[in-house]
């Protein structure tokens with residue numbers, strides 16, 4: 097489903113060169129449930145953004161469903177990505193002026209889905225993540241943890257084939273975190289959705305079937321979950 | 324140093340009334356090291372913002388150093404607050420176009436401190452939190468954890484009497500988190516700075532001398548650390 101082949105991401109605008117990713121090769125198959133851990137600044141978000149076609153690599157190739165994505169023209173990337181993938185960003189990225197419900201509906205409206213069906217689906221997703229009572233609150237008027245749960249509901253609205261989540265429970269307490277991880281696990285098991293999530297919590301990383309550790313932009317280890 | 328007397332914060336713009344804080348009374352004395360825990364949406368950030376004069380209460384009174392702060396005129400509040408308090412916001416709130424170094428220096432420049440002395444101090448604080456090598460990066464070009472560490476350095480630049488921190492290590496792995504908590508503990512012990520921090524990590528809450536649990540806008544418990 098997702099393949100990075102010798103991918104590097106190099107930033108050099110500050111007089112020094114930062115190798116956010118350094119010749120990374122990795123294969124993620126359909127129905128994989130993968131976690132990515134590593135210290136702050138090690139390249140976790142960069143890897144997720146590159147896999148999700150949100151950032152172009154400096155060198156190397158990203159394949160999605162076997163297709164070389166460097167061939168896709170700029171403005172077609174968003175449509176290609178939107179049809180296949182759901183994202184949970186590290187900073188939630190809600191639209192502050194829109195309500196929680198509108199934020200969740202937006203990816204489906206961009207894919208021109210029916211508004212009534214989408215609204216019902218969005219309400220049931222907000223209920224599933226435990227904040228249906230805040231559906232009418234604007235993004236700016238939600239607490240940190242509430243925004244994060246809206247972002248998770250939004251990533252699920254289009255029944256994506258792949259979900260890429262960057263510390264999806266970073267703002268939540270252990271009970272709410274476990275609830276969200278159960279939702280993701282169920283989506284993976286019951287619907288066969290491929291999931292890659294970043295976490296800095298070693299215990300949470302064990303939710304996944306496969307744990308990838310990254311350091312200084314390089315894959316340090318890629319192992320199965322401890323049984 | 325900080326006192327809330329019968330403070331409520333009520334939001335009612337969505338047709339329903341949200342009691343973010345409900346008749347909360349709490350005393351925080353000089354040199355206290357206090358943690359605040361509670362589920363998502365329970366009022367932790369609202370409490371911190373009210374204590375820090377970032378939000379006005381709907382009813383009740385906030386005292387700082389014994390002074391009734393409702394008497395302070397609107398535009399004098401920022402100066403009063405800036406001279407006494409340092410903040411670490413839940414969303415970091417860095418200025419994206421400024422560099423890490425400039426973000427750290429800003430609170431001191433607003434208090435009209437000497438630029439050369441401030442720059443040296445800011446560099447040494449960035450080194451203390453472990454990211455001096457990113458001093459020249461703009462806020463938008465830092466990872467989540469790097470932004471959080473810049474926000475912590477920024478809260479320390481004015482040698483404040485009080486630090487209010489909203490999940491100061493939420494984006495950091497356990498090693499980096501422990502390092503930041505050690506810095507805060509040292510600032511409390513060695514410099515006598517009063518510190519209140521929000522966390523959803525029960526283990527981290529025990530760093531504090533006093534642990535306050537909040538639920539649905541009410542103080543649920545206020546106990547000493549488990550020895």
Ligand SMILES: Nc1ncnc2c1ncn2[C@@H]1O[C@H](COP(=O)(O)OP(=O)(O)OP(=O)(O)O)[C@@H](O)[C@H]1O
Pocket residue numbers: 230233236237238239240241242267334335336341342343361362363364365366367368369370413523
């Ligand atoms: N401007 C606002 N208008 C309406 N409701 C608001 C506003 N700001 C906050 N709220 C509501 O007040 C409640 C308390 O919010 P607060 O941000 O204090 O929670 P919190 O304990 O910090 O949660 P988290 O752990 O998720 O950060 C939430 O349910 C939130 O939806």
Ligand SMILES: Nc1ncnc2c1ncn2[C@@H]1O[C@H](COP(=O)(O)OP(=O)(O)OP(=O)(O)O)[C@@H](O)[C@H]1O
Pocket residue numbers: 107108109114115116134135136137138139140141142143186296457460463464465466467468469494
């Ligand atoms: N646009 C950019 N320009 C320059 N450097 C950048 C840019 N974006 C990211 N970086 C750097 O690349 C490195 C990797 O960043 P990335 O966001 O992938 O880290 P991360 O592993 O997600 O960290 P965290 O756990 O703190 O979120 C960081 O050191 C960061 O400073």
Ligand SMILES: [Mg+2]
Pocket residue numbers: 140141142186262466467468
């Ligand atoms: Mg990151």
Ligand SMILES: [Mg+2]
Pocket residue numbers: 239240241367368369413489
């Ligand atoms: Mg909060």
